[in-house]
Amino acid sequence: MAQKSILITGCSSGIGHDAAHGLAARGWRVFATCRQEADCERLRAAGLESFALDYADEASIGAAVDEALSRTGGTLDALYNNGAFGCPGAVEDLPRGALREIFETNFFGVHDLTNRVIPVMRAQGHGRIVNCSSVLGLVPMKWRAAYVSTKYALEGLTDTLRLEMRDTPIKVILIEPGPVTSKIRVNSIPHFEKWIDWQASPRAQQYRDSLLKRLYESRGPDAFELPPSAVTKKLAHALDSPRPRARYYVTTPTYVMGALRRLLPTSALDWVIAKG
Template sequence: MTQKSILITGCSSGIGYASAIGLRNAGWRVFAACRKTADCERLRSEGFESPRIDYSDTASIASGLAEVLNATGGTLDALFNNGAFGTPGAVEDVPTDALRAIFEANFFGWHELTRAVIPVMRAQGHGRIVQCSSVLGFVTLRWRGAYNSTKFALEGLTDTLRIEMRDTPIHVILIEPGPVTSKIRANSIPHFERWIDWEASPRAEQYRTGLRKRLYEDRGPDMFELPADAVVKKLRHAVESPRPRPRYFVTTPTYAMAMLRRTLPTRLLDWVLSRI
């Protein structure tokens, strides 16, 4: 039986790294892509094939996928789009250029790679495209407007793609984690410092006593936080089941928020979310 192959992006840490290990242990040939060359080299030292793919760099998307297809003889069984970052800050303080930058990495690059993979999967007669969304793809939280908006956009695009692909042998799937152990908070600090002039904001005191403490102080795990490998069980079902689900929830908050989103009127849901 031919070994199945999967390309996973954002594998330097967190969900991507845990998924690369979990799928390799399950017998998959894993191409564990990272944005930085140094991270690719580290993963190669751990025995992974690790192409460099930076969603903000079109050339790296093309060359990274070409590296994968050259290695497999032109096939790819599954794609797990995962790499993303946050730009914390109140929406009124987020410059439009900051939104352009985060959409390039969290949305446009995903679409570009996905479009490049679809013809491969069409030609081979099967494939799975799995998108790592978030609970923040269907509810919002304060300070996360830039990230929220990329995930809401991803959900809309993915739902549309899933419907359009019903007449093909390609399955399109969303995974929606809640709080999962990762470096996304620490990795968001440079983007916050680059784009947000918080001291000039009318919300300066809220930044000082709220968001900045969350960003810069190590307060331990969030409530209900799960390790990154909690996603792996759902990912395996998504890529291995004969009938994968359209979406997979991970963590208690995702299940709870989905229920509240369905049952509460908007004003009451806003009240709940404003207190988180």
């Protein structure tokens, strides 16, 4: 059988980095994309095929798809939409530009890339589209409104696409990790500093007591945090199973919150989340 190919986004670190190496070890031909060329060079030095893909840049998305297809002769077996970032801050402190910027990457770029790949998968008669959501695509948490909003939107887009693809050989799947070791918190700091004027906020003291400590202090792993290999394991199942599930939960908090969302009234679920 011919080697199966997959394009993965956000491979500079964390979940994407582990997925790229993990699937390559499982025999996949991996196109490990990153926003920055320096990260691509590092991945190439590690033996992976890597080139740039920036979700916020339509030309970059088109060029990355063209590059992948040129290397395979026009086919692509799977797409893993993993790349995303956070912009912490209270809802009332989020300017319009902050939401516009995060949606360009976490949502619009994912949609653009997916729509460029679907015709390829239709033509070849098979394909898997796996979107990396989050426990925060199931339930909200304070200070994370921008990220939560993009993941709620991604959940809706993916669920609708899955329904629409039922009459095609293309499988559409969500992976929903909870706390996983990554650099997303550190990587969110520049976006927080760019957009959130926390000192002018009526919640300034809450920022000092809570969010600033979480962003800037090294506090060790979160409760129930798992390594990114836990996500790769579920990704491999989603790609290899003849009948993949619509959703794959990763980490205990995702299982717990998924169950509580179904069982509890909203007021009770709010109480549980607010208690942390």
